Amino acid sequence: MHKKKYIRSLDELGRFVVPKQIRKDLLLGERQMLEVHCDGEKIIVEKYDNLEPCFITGESTKANHTFAFGHGNLTLSPEGIESLLGQLEKFKKSQTD
Structure with missing residues (x-):
């Protein structure tokens, strides 16, 4: 898995695109659920085991x-x-x- 950092901006609805390489590495499909939570100033996005x-x-x-x-x-x-x-x-x- 890559340890590369990616910089993304939010659109007007607060969305951002997960980079293709991360989607590929984690086998994230179109309907994959993601869990989002914060830890202080960090936003944590994790693959949700649905x-x-x-x-x-x-x-x-x-x-x-x-x-x-x-x-x-x-x-x-x-x-x-x-x-x-x-x-x-x-x-x-x-x-x-």
Whole structure:
């Protein structure tokens, strides 16, 4: 992870853009929740573990893993990964038959 500092300005609504490299390093997607709080004069922004649901099963657990693909992310539970692998194996077999 980069230890580089970034300078950003707030727009008229108080928003700022999280730099692309930080979003990439932390796997922050479009709908990623962020926790914001202050500590004295510091504003702390942290990735909020909102337990993204599995794309296949819909489960929201800490065992889920988010994979980054191109410009998007895919969250899968262990069961979702197994299901997807099974489906991919079936598809691969049907293409070779």
